[in-house]
Amino acid sequence: MQITAMPTKFARMTRTKKISLGMVAAGAAVMAGTVVSAPAASAATPAPAQSSGGNVDSWIKQSLEILHKQGIPATYEGIHKNLMRESSGNPNAINNWDSNAMKGIPSKGLMQVIDPTFKTYHVAGTSQNIYDPVANITASANYAAHRYGSIDNVNSAY
Numbered sequence: 401m402q403i404t405a406m407p408t409k410f411a412r413m414t415r416t417k418k419i420s421l422g423m424v425a426a427g428a429a430v431m432a433g434t435v436v437s438a439p440a441a442s443a444a445t446p447a448p449a450q451s452s453g454g455n456v457d458s459w460i461k462q463s464l465e466i467l468h469k470q471g472i473p474a475t476y477e478g479i480h481k482n483l484m485r486e487s488s489g490n491p492n493a494i495n496n497w498d499s500n501a502m503k504g505i506p507s508k509g510l511m512q513v514i515d516p517t518f519k520t521y522h523v524a525g526t527s528q529n530i531y532d533p534v535a536n537i538t539a540s541a542n543y544a545a546h547r548y549g550s551i552d553n554v555n556s557a558y
Contacts (some may be wrong), residue, residue, distance in 0.1 A: 452525065456489045458482070459510070459533035466523060467537050474541040478552030480545075483537065486512040486557075491533040509533070511540035512557075 454462070460479050467474045469522050478508045485495035495507040507516045517531045521543040526535035544551040 405411055454533070456483065456510075456533075459537060462534045463537035463541065466525060466534070467541055469524060470542075472523070472538075472542050472545045473550040473552070474545070475550075476552060478554070479537055479541060482540075482554055483510050486510065491536070492531055509536035511536050513543070517543050530535075531553050533544045 418489075433502065441448055460476055460483070464474060464476060468477055473534065483489065486507075487524065489510070491510050493512065495501055498507065500507050504544050505516065510533050513536060515530060517537070518539045519538045522528065522535065523538045523542055526532065526538050528535070530539075532535060532547055541551040544554050
């Protein structure tokens with residue numbers, strides 16, 4: 401969309417109330433020329449992660465072990481880059497503002513995956529809980545491998 405069309409479209413979306421607070425903030429920032437990507441997901445209405453504990457580093461390493469045993473390509477760097485862009489390392493992140501959320505299927509967890517994608521690309525031996533850090537990373541990397549060849553090939557929202 402051209403910048404000149406944004407005020408008109410923004411006004412129309414506001415009048416029809418098909419806009420969220422996150423979209424308002426993003427629109428204002430774009431108009432001010434300060435945003436280069438979408439706002440990060442928030443931790444609103446989180447479900448507790450069911451991991452055995454740990455941190456981003458340990459979750460990625462656990463996921464890589466599972467992925468490599470399954471023959472699914474991924475590297476630490478590829479996962480870390482996408483994880484930090486998607487959730488800033490928050491395993492309970494949920495995106496309540498994007499097009500998926502508007503359809504009732506918000507992106508969730510470290511890698512911001514939606515429920516149907518998580519279920520389809522879930523890797524056996526990991527938790528069925530989308531908020532489990534290792535399960536979320538592993539399913540997302542499996543999806544990215546099927547769609548893009550590897551999570552390492554993903555450089556934006558997927």
